Amino acid sequence: xxxxxxxxxxxxxxxxxxxxxxxxxxxxxxxxxxxxxxxxxxxxxxxxxxxxxxxxxxxxxxxxxxxxxxxxxxxxxxxxxxxxxxxxxxxxxxxxxxxxxxxxxxxxxxxxxxxxxxxxxxxxxxxxxxxxxxxxxxxxxxxxxxxxxxxxxxxxxxxxxxxxxxxxxxxxxxxxxxxxxxxxxxxxxxxxxxxxxxxxxxxxxxxxxxxxxxxxxxxxxxxxxxxxxxxxxxxxxxxxxxx
Amino acid sequence: xxxxxxxxxxxxxxxxxxxxxxxxxxxxxxxxxxxxxxxxxxxxxxxxxxxxxxxxxxxxxxxxxxxxxxxxxxxxxxxxxxxxxxxxxxxxxxxxxxxxxxxxxxxxxxxxxxxxxxxxxxxxxxxxxxxxxxxxxxxxxxxxxxxxxxxxxxxxxxxxxxxxxxxxxxxxxxxxxxxxxxxxxxxxxxxxxxxxxxxxxxxxxxxxxxxxxxxxxxxxxxxxxxxxxxxxxxxxxxxxxxxxxxxxxxxxxxxxxxxxxxxxxxxxxxxxxx
Numbered sequence: 001x002x003x004x005x006x007x008x009x010x011x012x013x014x015x016x017x018x019x020x021x022x023x024x025x026x027x028x029x030x031x032x033x034x035x036x037x038x039x040x041x042x043x044x045x046x047x048x049x050x051x052x053x054x055x056x057x058x059x060x061x062x063x064x065x066x067x068x069x070x071x072x073x074x075x076x077x078x079x080x081x082x083x084x085x086x087x088x089x090x091x092x093x094x095x096x097x098x099x100x101x102x103x104x105x106x107x108x109x110x111x112x113x114x115x116x117x118x119x120x121x122x123x124x125x126x127x128x129x130x131x132x133x134x135x136x137x138x139x140x141x142x143x144x145x146x147x148x149x150x151x152x153x154x155x156x157x158x159x160x161x162x163x164x165x166x167x168x169x170x171x172x173x174x175x176x177x178x179x180x181x182x183x184x185x186x187x188x189x190x191x192x193x194x195x196x197x198x199x200x201x202x203x204x205x206x207x208x209x210x211x212x213x214x215x216x217x218x219x220x221x222x223x224x225x226x227x228x229x230x231x232x233x234x235x236x237x238x239x240x241x242x243x
Numbered sequence: 244x245x246x247x248x249x250x251x252x253x254x255x256x257x258x259x260x261x262x263x264x265x266x267x268x269x270x271x272x273x274x275x276x277x278x279x280x281x282x283x284x285x286x287x288x289x290x291x292x293x294x295x296x297x298x299x300x301x302x303x304x305x306x307x308x309x310x311x312x313x314x315x316x317x318x319x320x321x322x323x324x325x326x327x328x329x330x331x332x333x334x335x336x337x338x339x340x341x342x343x344x345x346x347x348x349x350x351x352x353x354x355x356x357x358x359x360x361x362x363x364x365x366x367x368x369x370x371x372x373x374x375x376x377x378x379x380x381x382x383x384x385x386x387x388x389x390x391x392x393x394x395x396x397x398x399x400x401x402x403x404x405x406x407x408x409x410x411x412x413x414x415x416x417x418x419x420x421x422x423x424x425x426x427x428x429x430x431x432x433x434x435x436x437x438x439x440x441x442x443x444x445x446x447x448x449x450x451x452x453x454x455x456x457x458x459x460x461x462x463x464x465x466x467x468x469x470x471x472x473x474x475x476x477x478x479x480x481x482x483x484x485x486x487x488x489x490x491x492x493x494x495x496x497x498x499x500x501x502x503x504x505x506x507x508x509x510x511x512x513x514x515x516x517x
Contacts, residue, residue, distance in 0.1 A: 087445070091443055110428035110445065110446075188432065188436075193429050194428060207432060211407020213407075
């Protein structure tokens with residue numbers, strides 16, 4: 001059931017025109033934009049997600065399980081619903097979006113920052129979930145030893161905690177990045193679709209299929225497929241150890 | 244009383260299932276329909292009721308009108324099991340070509356219908372509706388948009404449908420004929436999502452069909468595009484050759500040209516087929 005669709009895709013790809021399909025202007029622009037936005041989304045996920053994961057793993061406070069549920073919600077939410085939610089929050093008339101727009105004239109919709117925001121929204125849970133599990137399951141004795149030797153919390157985190165969870169964090173980051181790269185529903189609903197500013201690769205694939213440019217759509221699909229597969233295979237071998 | 248009505252109900256059910264079986268084998272539906280309505284003991288039998296299952300594949304822009312016609316049709320034809328499959332005309336053509344069980348196809352443009360005609364999958368299509376383009380703006384028209392040239396004004400945020408989306412292609416040809424250069428902020432995949440960008444306040448204007456503005460009610464306002472600039476937007480409908488319920492399929496097509504479906508279309512802002 002998983003392999004057959006992939007075979008179907010590979011079978012239909014026009015290999016002889018693959019390179020020219022990919023170097024077509026829109027395709028190239030979309031691939032570059034996808035790279036930029038997915039890395040931007042990963043950066044946001046790391047900055048916001050890591051502290052959140054640490055709090056979830058190490059602090060006890062009322063409402064923790066609710067918070068944990070909330071941060072993982074985008075994983076199961078239909079992406080289009082996520083896009084609508086983002087619109088109501090960060091749109092020109094949204095809760096925060098209106099304030100930002102009135103104060104600065106800045107808007108997320110029809111803007112690359114909106115695509116990054118949509119990708120971050122959908123992919124951040126992958127980072128939080130893996131990081132929280134790593135923080136929770138790591139051997140605490142190293143931290144305790146460091147504490148008894150007089151190391152402060154920041155130093156302890158940097159020199160003891162972070163190296164211990166690094167492999168898991170790397171795996172989580174790779175997953176997060178791959179998920180951001182493939183984001184479609186929230187982006188098209190929230191950010192819009194314009195080559196060079198919000199038209200990421202999945203959006204162009206969808207549009208190409210809709211308007212009959214099957215060859216480009218298949219070529220781009222192949223790139224996303226190869227990247228995603230590469231990330232997952234790489235994860236297994238490099239960071240999780242090959243059993 | 245209770246048991247008696249239950250018996251009658253069971254008898255009616257038995258007749259229904261018998262008539263359905265008849266439909267399945269021979270599709271001589273009118274006979275079965277007469278029996279059913281007699282058992283129900285109410286409706287008149289003229290004109291001949293439409294019975295059996297009918298799958299209509301229709302362009303997404305027809306959703307509102309076809310759904311309101313469904314209430315009328317199934318009300319007048321108790322033996323009719325009408326189901327719709329709404330999607331972009333492109334997607335529907337692909338589904339039909341891949342063997343989806345459709346009885347009727349209603350397209351938003353001739354281009355997509357022609358694909359099925361040349362593939363030999365449909366009977367001769369007929370035009371059942373026409374449409375017009377209209378500029379959709381926020382209620383109250385805060386940006387004072389009075390015509391297509393205003394879409395090129397700086398500071399007006401415009402979204403259009405992408406190239407390849409029928410509404411987008413129509414709009415582009417009109418804009419090009421007037422030498423108006425619009426700088427859209429987004430290329431939406433269909434009219435509904437273009438309209439949503441206006442209703443949500445993200446865009447100031449877009450170009451959609453008159454019927455979309457009608458369907459959106461008070462959440463948008465329409466600015467008329469002059470008749471002299473209107474492209475020829477026609478909706479063809481056809482019976483699929485592979486249909487197993489030709490009588491019902493033909494009846495639906497007839498009703499779309501001049502009948503209850505046509506009335507619903509006109510109520511939804513569609514123009515009659517010339």
